[in-house]
Amino acid sequence: GAVVSQHPSWVICKSGTSVKIECRSLDFQATTMFWYRQFPKQSLMLMATSNEGSKATYEQGVEKDKFLINHASLTLSTLTVTSAHPEDSSFYICSAEPPGGETYNEQFFGPGTRLTVL
Amino acid sequence: AQSVSQHNHHVILSEAASLELGCNYSYGGTVNLFWYVQYPGQHLQLLLKYFSGDPLVKGIKGFEAEFIKSKFSFNLRKPSVQWSDTAEYFCAVALYSSASKIIFGSGTRLSIRP
Numbered sequence: 001g002a003v004v005s006q007h008p009s010w011v012i013c014k015s016g017t018s019v020k021i022e023c024r025s026l027d028f029q030a031t032t033m034f035w036y037r038q039f040p041k042q043s044l045m046l047m048a049t050s051n052e053g054s055k056a057t058y059e060q061g062v063e064k065d066k067f068l069i070n071h072a073s074l075t076l077s078t079l080t081v082t083s084a085h086p087e088d089s090s091f092y093i094c095s096a097e098p099p100g101g102e103t104y105n106e107q108f109f110g111p112g113t114r115l116t117v118l
Numbered sequence: 119a120q121s122v123s124q125h126n127h128h129v130i131l132s133e134a135a136s137l138e139l140g141c142n143y144s145y146g147g148t149v150n151l152f153w154y155v156q157y158p159g160q161h162l163q164l165l166l167k168y169f170s171g172d173p174l175v176k177g178i179k180g181f182e183a184e185f186i187k188s189k190f191s192f193n194l195r196k197p198s199v200q201w202s203d204t205a206e207y208f209c210a211v212a213l214y215s216s217a218s219k220i221i222f223g224s225g226t227r228l229s230i231r232p
Binding site: 034041042043044045046049093095106107108109110111112 | 152154160161162163164167208219220221222223224225227
């Protein structure tokens with residue numbers, strides 16, 4: 001099956017620093033990847049849609065200058081949390097959508113990255 | 119705005135009990151429907167999905183769901199739960215018109231007593 005990895009799995013940083021999270025599709029090419037945020041005991045909130053070779057599409061209320069997304073290749077998307085603050089502490093999950101066939105419109109999720117900002 | 123509602127926030131059952139988790143969505147157009155499961159400490163996995171055809175969909179691990187278009191519902195069922203079914207369950211809807219964007223429900227935590 002399709003596998004999506006994230007790195008790092010957890011990160012602790014000081015307030016004001018920037019953190020980069022990588023999302024990779026390991027055995028398929030993904031023109032579209034998605035970034036979600038999950039608060040404790042809550043659902044996934046879509047932050048943005050990452051499109052290979054073009055700008056990301058952000059959901060309403062998500063600061064594009066704070067959450068920088070780069071989809072540089074068909075297997076890699078990165079999320080950079082700039083000038084992180086404690087309220088940015090959360091679980092960030094990415095997903096990737098294979099190009100079609102039986103898995104059309106199906107997203108495969110990474111294991112998530114736990115960000116803690118001190 | 120489109121939304122997905124899961125009315126059961128926490129369900130506690132004994133092993134071998136039957137399970138039904140409710141899911142309703144608000145959108146009048148064509149939708150693709152999903153149930154995802156998140157086991158403790160693990161990532162989201164797809165349980166089953168409905169795109170078209172038979173509204174009764176069978177998934178992995180004995181789960182099934184029924185799409186009732188008139189009720190905008192996609193309830194998840196399992197006739198006999200096991201302790202290993204303890205997890206968080208998310209209903210999700212993809213709007214056909216927006217291809218990929220998936221909207222998740224708030225999730226239902228399922229606890230199974232051994």
